[in-house]
Amino acid sequence: MQKHNVNLPIVVTGRHIEITEAIRDYSHKKIESLHLDYPRIIEAKVILDVEHHRQIAEIILFCADHIHIEVKSTTEDIYASIDESIAKIARRMRKFKTRLLKSHRPRKDGSIRHLEEKVFNSDDLQHSEEEDVIHSYVHQEQYKVRPLYPDEAIMDLEISDRPFVVFHNQKTHKLAIMFRRKDGDYGLIEPDDKAAA
Secondary structure (H helix, E strand, O other): OOOOOOOOOEEEEEEEOOHHHHHHHHHHHHHHHOOOOOOEEEEEEEEEEEEEEEEEEEEEEEEEHOOEEEEEEEOHHHHHHEEEEEEEEHHHHHHHHHHHHOOOOOOOOOOOOOOOOOOOOHHOOOHHHHOOOOOOOHHHHHHOOOOOOOOHHHHHOOOOOEEEEEEEEOOEEEEEEEEEEEOEEEEEEEOOOOHHH
């Protein structure tokens, strides 16, 4: 177990807020007292922001095995926001550890769920040209595609707020997308390269 994060590089930055020594020391103490069984923390960033009366604390942990943990909390007090972000990290890591232990247990027979087949009428799929709306994307960001196994992609989703993970599937050697479904389960998409060709 990682008892203490000794000499851990912690960067505290502020947007629309002056970072006092008290805030910096409080952030350092909270992150240094964070005990994680796994993964080992390599570096931490704390970004504090004030928008109107909202005090926002975002904490990003860069950990071993290419694991990134990002949390954000908003309250009316900057110290309470830091506390809430630390609590979110602890909850997320407990959930991650539980899933890690479950993934090593043997699966019971009949664990595969069968979904009901649905057939749609072609008339339902038609729509008039007046309904067509030209969409454009509003945000572009860099995304690093990493080589992962599907269970590692699920664990990556467990410790992040993102709705999906794009990765290079080490089992099939194809590009794949693991996404969080509305029912709480996970879905895996592997695009058919032959169809695109």
